[in-house]
Amino acid sequence: MKITARNFEITETLREYISKRLGHLDRYSEHIINSEIIFQEERGQYLGEMIVKVKGRTIKAETRSNDILKLVDELKDIVIRELKKYEEKLKDHRR
Secondary structure, three states: OEEEEEOOOOOHHHHHHHHHHHOOHHHOOOOEEEEEEEEEEEOOEEEEEEEEEEOOEEEEEEEEEOOHHHHHHHHHHHHHHHHHHHHHHHHHHHO
């Protein structure tokens, strides 16, 4: 997983938190090719964007928050929801 920060530095603690929270995405889909997370700080708010490439599709999640840890959790929830939808469509398509 590639982690990028714009306008601020990512601490080692934050990097570990991100890895812990988002490191298990392959549990939801075995078709994940790669993933990238981008954080940007703007006037005291954090903007988060996560891009997950899966076979045949790109899943993108964006959210904004004052708390970066809350932002990571929101991105995780959005991506997991989209990965479940993707897997469900694959199952339906195979039938």
